[in-house]
Amino acid sequence: MNNILTVIKKEFARFFKDKRLVLSTLILPGLLIFVLYTLLGSVFYDRAPTYTVKVIHPSAFFTALFTPAEGEASSFDLIDAEAEDAESIKAEIRAGTTDLLVVLPENFDDLIVSGGVSAVGEAPNVEIWYNSASIDSSSAFSTVSAALDALEDSVSNRFDINISAGGDVSTAQEAEASYYAMLLPFLILTFLFSGCMGLAPESIAGEKERGTIATLLVTPIRRSELVIGKIASLSVLSALSAISSFIGTFLALPRLTGGSIGAAFASYSAGQIVALLAIMLSSVLLIVSLISIISSYAKSVKEAASLSVPLMIVVMLIGLSTMMFTVSSSAHAVFLIPIYNCVQAMAEIFSLRFSWVNLVITLASNLVYIVLLVWILTRMFKSERVIFNK
Amino acid sequence: MQENTAEPLREIIRAENVRKTFTLSRKQRALEKNPSGRKIALDGLSFTGYEGEIYGLLGPNGAGKTTMLRILSTLIRPDAGDAFIAGHSVVKEPEKVRSSIGFLTSELKLEDFFTPAYLFGFFGKLHGMSDGALAARREELFSRFGISDFAEVKVGDLSTGMKQKVSIAISIIHDPSVIIFDEPTNGLDVLTAKVVTDFLEEMKAQGKSIIVSTHIFSLVEKLCDRVGIIIGGRMAAEGTLAEVSCGKSLEDAFFDIYKRTVTGV
Numbered sequence: 001m002n003n004i005l006t007v008i009k010k011e012f013a014r015f016f017k018d019k020r021l022v023l024s025t026l027i028l029p030g031l032l033i034f035v036l037y038t039l040l041g042s043v044f045y046d047r048a049p050t051y052t053v054k055v056i057h058p059s060a061f062f063t064a065l066f067t068p069a070e071g072e073a074s075s076f077d078l079i080d081a082e083a084e085d086a087e088s089i090k091a092e093i094r095a096g097t098t099d100l101l102v103v104l105p106e107n108f109d110d111l112i113v114s115g116g117v118s119a120v121g122e123a124p125n126v127e128i129w130y131n132s133a134s135i136d137s138s139s140a141f142s143t144v145s146a147a148l149d150a151l152e153d154s155v156s157n158r159f160d161i162n163i164s165a166g167g168d169v170s171t172a173q174e175a176e177a178s179y180y181a182m183l184l185p186f187l188i189l190t191f192l193f194s195g196c197m198g199l200a201p202e203s204i205a206g207e208k209e210r211g212t213i214a215t216l217l218v219t220p221i222r223r224s225e226l227v228i229g230k231i232a233s234l235s236v237l238s239a240l241s242a243i244s245s246f247i248g249t250f251l252a253l254p255r256l257t258g259g260s261i262g263a264a265f266a267s268y269s270a271g272q273i274v275a276l277l278a279i280m281l282s283s284v285l286l287i288v289s290l291i292s293i294i295s296s297y298a299k300s301v302k303e304a305a306s307l308s309v310p311l312m313i314v315v316m317l318i319g320l321s322t323m324m325f326t327v328s329s330s331a332h333a334v335f336l337i338p339i340y341n342c343v344q345a346m347a348e349i350f351s352l353r354f355s356w357v358n359l360v361i362t363l364a365s366n367l368v369y370i371v372l373l374v375w376i377l378t379r380m381f382k383s384e385r386v387i388f389n390k
Numbered sequence: 391m392q393e394n395t396a397e398p399l400r401e402i403i404r405a406e407n408v409r410k411t412f413t414l415s416r417k418q419r420a421l422e423k424n425p426s427g428r429k430i431a432l433d434g435l436s437f438t439g440y441e442g443e444i445y446g447l448l449g450p451n452g453a454g455k456t457t458m459l460r461i462l463s464t465l466i467r468p469d470a471g472d473a474f475i476a477g478h479s480v481v482k483e484p485e486k487v488r489s490s491i492g493f494l495t496s497e498l499k500l501e502d503f504f505t506p507a508y509l510f511g512f513f514g515k516l517h518g519m520s521d522g523a524l525a526a527r528r529e530e531l532f533s534r535f536g537i538s539d540f541a542e543v544k545v546g547d548l549s550t551g552m553k554q555k556v557s558i559a560i561s562i563i564h565d566p567s568v569i570i571f572d573e574p575t576n577g578l579d580v581l582t583a584k585v586v587t588d589f590l591e592e593m594k595a596q597g598k599s600i601i602v603s604t605h606i607f608s609l610v611e612k613l614c615d616r617v618g619i620i621i622g623g624r625m626a627a628e629g630t631l632a633e634v635s636c637g638k639s640l641e642d643a644f645f646d647i648y649k650r651t652v653t654g655v
Contacts, residue, residue: 215513
């Protein structure tokens, strides 16, 4: 036990006394995620562009579609144009100075008033010219064509959808919860994995490569004590690195999506949050043990990193699984599959479908896997083929 | 610990019929033209080292010296046979063996990132030493090897000679009764090599039992009380320096034995 603590202290000293390591593992990930997400958020959501639309044969109905309500700024700048300018306007669209050219039929207003139905291809045509290579032009195109479709529907109205009654049966909280249930397990696994990738290969394959692990192995320490000390310290450090990434996400997500993780977390009970932490702990131990085994097998840090890539892809795909399908809470056997059980158990908590049975199956089966992996790693540390494999 | 030479010698290191085979990789098989895929490193090796003596394992490269010392230090396990250090079996009581030996080789490195002072404390704790005992031992060894001025300099920034001294100090931190040294002067400059040989003589004077492996005859002649000549994983000759040399120089005696063993003449 004392030896385990001594190893943990040494691993911490190795990490925290190394400013570069602290910077690259603890500070940079969170900072980068924050900056990246904030930038993305400001590109996607903070902009209120004004589209320049030139209209040939302008119409009162068409103009009314883009007249903003009282007190709002219009995002469409409609300019009347002559039919003979059509070609030069298309050139402007290509050049990006104009976003859209709309050519309405000459008697557009009369068509709307008279109503009536024609087969496709026989009805009067509205031409919309746009440039799909320009983001502004394409979004102006989709807004305008959607508005025209709605106008056409209102002319020949047979039924409405969700006007007098109907709507989403989930509460706003549930809708937000299912969104986080998709996103967060993936983010958490990715952060834990990348945190561990920055540490375990260096700590195990690196020590092997530099010949420092053999120095440890000739002291009276048991192989199992060394393995447990390494895995415990690497897990704590990987978790710290993941927390740094998570703080970055936490701060930046409102800007990116308009939601707030804080509000989502406030809806979970203390018990659920403890369960969540327990699942994260078991996933970090699993991931650290797996990468440690790969690192012990590898001849060098480089090899350990490249051998871990397939594992990373598998873990990330499993993390994405919640976006593709959810498992029924009664499918208990699924919660025996390592990593996958962590993702699904976290998704259950985030989506407010918490199940004690599945949580217990997840934690108990992961404990068995972790003990097994520690045993394998201890065996590997006893094997000369692993320790002297250079 | 100090042994009076008049008393009968006490066994402290004993290898009994130790066998070790390695599996060769495909590449090695092709290189060594050995289609069986197995290489016998030690073929039933037995020898005995006595308390207070320096025992030299002498042999060409690939004879199995390093393998034998790694088995003695419990880094690897024998396929068959056993070895005993101060009465403890390397197979059954590896932790007890490790607390009674100091093992040194150029392959065992110290982490460049840490200072000698930090590593001394770290390894001392792994040997179960108390803070008080550690401080006293540190003072003693650091001044003996002249490390004190460099105690807070990272190992990576030390000279090769100073690194070697720190390695030696750390390997004997727990005052082991047996010292195992693989190729003690390999790759060292003359000054550092002298530090090492002086250290071994000093340890012997303190009554420690030492086993070294080498292919350097002069080193054996200078240091060793007893010598075992290993060829192809077997003991070709063993005895005191005088017994093995038979009145010739050790070098001549070695080549006679080598010729006899390899050609069978």
